[in-house]
Amino acid sequence: MKNVILSTLLALTTLGVSVSAHEYKVGSLTIDHPYARSTPPSSPVGGGFMTITNNGTEADRLIAGTSTFADTVEIHEMIMVDGVMKMNQIEDGLEIPAGKTVELKPGSYHIMFIGLQEQLKPDERRKGLVKFEKAGDIEIEFLVKDIAKMMDHSAMTDMKHGEETMDHSAADENKHDHKEMDHSEMGEMKHDDMKHEHGAAKDAN
Known part of the structure; x- marks a missing residue:
């Protein structure tokens, strides 16, 4: 009986490997x-x-x-x-x-x-x-x-790719804006400092 069960399980296992x-x-x-x-x-x-x-x-x-x-x-x-x-x-x-x-x-x-x-x-x-x-x-x-499931999977993949592209673009824009702001602020600060120093020197004279 054990041999029969073992043979059956072996056959099912072999079939499963072949199918999968x-x-x-x-x-x-x-x-x-x-x-x-x-x-x-x-x-x-x-x-x-x-x-x-x-x-x-x-x-x-x-x-x-x-x-x-x-x-x-x-x-x-x-x-x-x-x-x-x-x-x-x-x-x-x-x-x-x-x-x-x-x-x-x-x-x-x-x-x-x-x-x-x-x-x-x-x-x-x-x-x-x-x-x-x-x-x-x-x-x-x-x-x-199922073609419907295949199409849904394809659409989800396209949407995910689109979101990643948008996120990447937004990050680049933010980074670019941040650099522009830093550069602009530093320029204004430097300009104001120069004006202040020039004014102080004039008062001293």
Whole structure:
């Protein structure tokens, strides 16, 4: 009985490490934390993200993908064209340089799920496959994150950064004003002292 309990606990512990790590390896590549953003019920498209590290000595390319919940999977990037943000498909694949890490993230490189067959809901795990030019194919799971919470976190980060910038600017202005006041006061005091000394000398004569 003790052996059964021990085996069960060991299995659960091993499973927990695997799930919490959310990491996959294929060839010399490591795929870390693949996730997708939740979508509205009628949305035809979705986005997938991950971090890919190339531990090898040769570059590789992310060239394709498939999923169980979308008709088509493409690799896209967001680029600025004439002051307007546009999304383009990377038809020849995304290069993963040797010894480097490439992050697929919102507003940059990402996987595009086109023709969603159903809504992607927060905390779900959705199966997919990514294909690399040299390392080959690997099946992964995308953890679906709540897009509303992601946006709130991003907004909070921007607000915090803005507050820090304002505080820094205010401190600089106060410091500048303080220097100007000190300089002005010292100039006035020095001028008054000179007048006083000049007046005293005149009276003595």
